[in-house]
Amino acid sequence: MEASKVIHAIYTDDDVLMSAVKKVKAEKHHIEEIYTPFPVHGLDKAMGLAPTRLAITSFLYGCLGLAVAITMMNFIMIEDWPQNIGGKPSFSFLENLPAFVPIMFEMTVFFAAHLMVITFYLRSRMWPFKNAENPDPRTTDDHFLMEIPVHNNEAALQELLQETGAVEINIVEKDAH
Template sequence: METSKVIHAIYTDDDILMSAVKKVKAAKHHIEEVYTPFPVHGLDKAMGLAPTRIAITSFMYGCVGLAVAILMMNFIMIEDWPQDIGGKPSFSYIANMPAFVPIMFEMTVFFAAHLMVITFYLRSRMWPFKKAENPDPRTTDDHFLMEIAVHGNEKELKSLLEETGAVEINIVDKEEAH
């Protein structure tokens, strides 16, 4: 089995990292991953990543929450136990809907937020007790790491990365990195 090698280029500034990503992409090299201690605005676009679809799932989860709220309130307040609250009898959902709007809003937000977080964790393959995948612990503090696949072009990649301002360049086996 052949081990795949990658280059880890480490940067200390997010602006230098952004320009380096653009230069590496312009030189037609494939960036496997970039590890950062905080979100870097525009990095996903610079890397050429596809836009996320999590907003679509959030909308669908919000619709589910709204439907659950409507069905729940209709059952609880109209069908199961209708009451005369403050002189307003609860015998029709439509007649009482203005009073139910805050509950519908809150359930929509509750479902969208909670289910979106669960979806994000599952999609990112992050679950309890999972071992961290970042190859260098400094990327959780103040360093940025760009991981590029090596296909027999180590010298060319090294010189390109030195030009982009990398403070450290390491060639590692992919299996050891994670």
């Protein structure tokens, strides 16, 4: 495991952080990560991050839930053990479809929601008993931290970050995983 240097620039205002990100990206520096106490809208676009594909997976999970609901209701209520409930015929799925719509909706939402939470945690590498990777506990309260790798340009980076309004600049050794 090799260690590399990174600069941690700390900001106290999200608007100052946003303009700092734009200036740092304009100078062609790579921003490794930004830690914030709350979501900063537009930060992903300013950092140049690719759009997420989580919405596509959510749609697919919803389709899976719908398919499971249809299969489950058809097997239980039509094929396996048909019952006359309230005078409804039990020999056709399509004739009972209006009664099955709420179940299909709920299973679609159930599968999409639960599988999206699992996908988000796996994609974010946030599994149980994992140690926190937050480099500064103040970023959970009211500070913002921008992490930039250093490649023999410490002085220029420090000067640029000072100009952008950073209230604190630290050079730290970071373990590469």
